[in-house]
Amino acid sequence: MLRILILFRVAAGALRVNVLRSILTMLGIIIGVGSVIIMVAMGAGAQAKVDTFIEGLGGNVLVLFGGMRGGGGPVNLGAGEVQTLSEKEIALIEAQIPEVESAAPVLFSQAQLIAGNLNWSAQIHGSTNNYFIARNWPVVEGREFSAQEERSAEKVIIIGKTIAKELFGAADPIGQSIRVRDFNAIVIGVLQEKGQDARGDDQDDIAILPIQTVRNRLTGISGHNPKEIRMSFIKVRDGANLESVQSDITSLLRQAFRIPANQDDEPFRIRNLTEMIETRAETTRVFNNLLAAVASVSLVVGGIGIMNIMLVSVTERTREIGLRMAVGARPFDILSQFLIEAVVLCGAGGALGIATAFVIVYALERLIAFEGVIEGQVVVLSLAFSAIIGVFFGYYPAWKASKLQPIDALRHE
Amino acid sequence: MTANDVLLHTQALKKAYRMGGDTVWALAGVDIDIVRGEFVAVMGPSGSGKSTFMNLIGCLDTPTSGSILLDGSDISRLKADELAAIRNRYIGFVFQQFNLLPRMSALENVKLPLLYSGVPEQEWDTRAIACLEQVGLGKRMDHHPSQLSGGQQQRVAIARALVNDPSLLMADEPTGALDTRTSEEIMRLFEDLNNGGRTVILVTHESDIAAHAKRLLLFRDGKVISDAPTAVRRLAERERVPA
Secondary structure, eight states: OHHHHHHHHHHHHHHHHTHHHHHHHHHHHHHHHHHHHHHHHHHHHHHHHHHHHHHHHTSOEEEEEEOEEOSSSSOOOSTTOEESOBHHHHHHHHHHOTTEEEEEEEEEEEEEEEETTEEEEEEEEEEOTHHHHHTTOOEEEEOOOOHHHHHTTOOEEEEOHHHHHHHHTTSOOTTOEEEETTEEEEEEEEEOOOOBOTTSOBTTSEEEEEHHHHIIIIIOOOSSOTTBOSEEEEEEOTTSOHHHHHHHHHHHHHHHTTOOTTOOOOSEEEEEHHHHHHHHHHHHHHHHHHHHHHHHHHHHHHHHHHHHHHHHHHHHTHHHHHHHHHTTOOHHHHHHHHHHHHHHHHHHHHHHHHHHHHHHHHHHHHHSSOOOOOOHHHHHHHHHHHHHHHHHHHHHHHHHHHTSOHHHHHHOO | OOGGGEEEEEEEEEEEEEETTEEEEEEEEEEEEEETTOEEEEEOOTTSSHHHHHHHHTTSSOOSEEEEEETTEEOTTOOHHHHHHHHHHHEEEEOTTOOOOTTSOHHHHHHHHHHTSSOOGGGHHHHHHHHHHHTTOTTOTTOOGGGSOHHHHHHHHHHHHHTTOOSEEEEESTTTTSOHHHHHHHHHHHHHHHHTTOEEEEEOSOHHHHTTSSEEEEEETTEEEEEEEOSSOOOOOOSSSOO
């Protein structure tokens, strides 16, 4: 054991002798370890963002999308198509499936909002108070819709933080009037700030109006489906099984739409929101893992560099090896000396690579809105991995050194 | 002379090399006894087998046949690790080219054999300093080989050879790279060490240098052709060199 410690000192001494060469040799490992850690940190950062987002959703939300169908006839993509879903189905789901805590019908629109001399184009959702429950998104200033406002096409509006900032600045928006396309609506509430979604879009750039108001004044009423909606956020009670609720809703809707059991095609789609985000995150993860795999190739290249320089070093130091053997070094001592030298090279390269990764991740966080998460186990693993590379690529040169015959080595010029 | 006094005994010692298809007998049967405290010079033309002989008794190589007894135990069939241990403990080498490690100080060079011995680390400095003082370099311990003269470098090498207190000091052309005056100083050092009881074997092709020894072995064609006390022993000048 003592001998090993001494050999570590000998190795460190040998590397100090040629600092520039040592650093150049380590460069491959530094770049390899550094880039692997950065890639993994980027992946972990994206994942952490998704996790926070899912936490914000509450994690038990289903999204129901309606399909399109021609005016009563078979599927056709021309004009006069109507949405399949209506408020009726949503009410049915709420009434029939006890695990559903709340279901919010949603109509989409886009409108120019004007307040005073400021204007702002925003996404409009028409819905009910269920929206705030289903999306886990409370109104923090002002109030939600009253029962009366929810039912009839009252001209009231609840706005996201971004709109409040853009149209009213620091002033209190509650009670102010906003011109929505061609009518004026009174601001009754402001939503809690939500930040960016998994795609990086600003979620606070949104305004919620009563669904009937949107239908009457923005999207227009369809003759075939006067209570049409585009989608619904469905919040499932805590502890309920999302998948079984999902299939309950599916069979309920198949029944309501009278779809024969042998027909697979459904005029609606139901998705688990968590699942959707996970899928997108999975894509990011796969991409990052691919990058990390590419980066680890440079680790192998770095290892080959180490092997190359160790072979040169063994040849250069043949006389030294011969002398060490003459004064009593066993083949094992020579093997250990060169192996330890390779491991120290790789280990130091790994440590420098980790330091570089920390600096770069920190810089990226500062310069661009990038979140990197460097996990302790990744650091430990990459350090261990670079030491293993040292053993793997250092073994052959070290073995070659230990097999030298002392007399031949001593006579080497 | 009792059996106990024999430090080195070789019997029918042979070493063959394969050169192309032929077998060349570099050593064709050598029977020699070397007694403790002797100062033996080995001479002979190149190709006479003297270097092979040195390599074999120095445990740097193994014989084709025959045996070598060092301190009564047979070392001719040992494995690489065991030979390394013997070299470390029983043999001190001094080479023509000094073979110091250039990036280490004199002290570190002298400590090198201790690295591979079982000597506790806290004793290393004391032992190495004592050896450097013995060769008269107590004041230059921190110098690197490039800062030392040839003679001083060879003294460091001798201190290194002594640091594990070996039974046998083997010098292979130790003055081959030195001028006459410095050679004389180095030979004086070997005489002193021999006077102190150390067994010294010296390979040289200069009869002037060989004349410092007490016994002369002459090799030719792989055999010892002459083994006799030195006819006229020539001792190094002592008055001129400060003590």
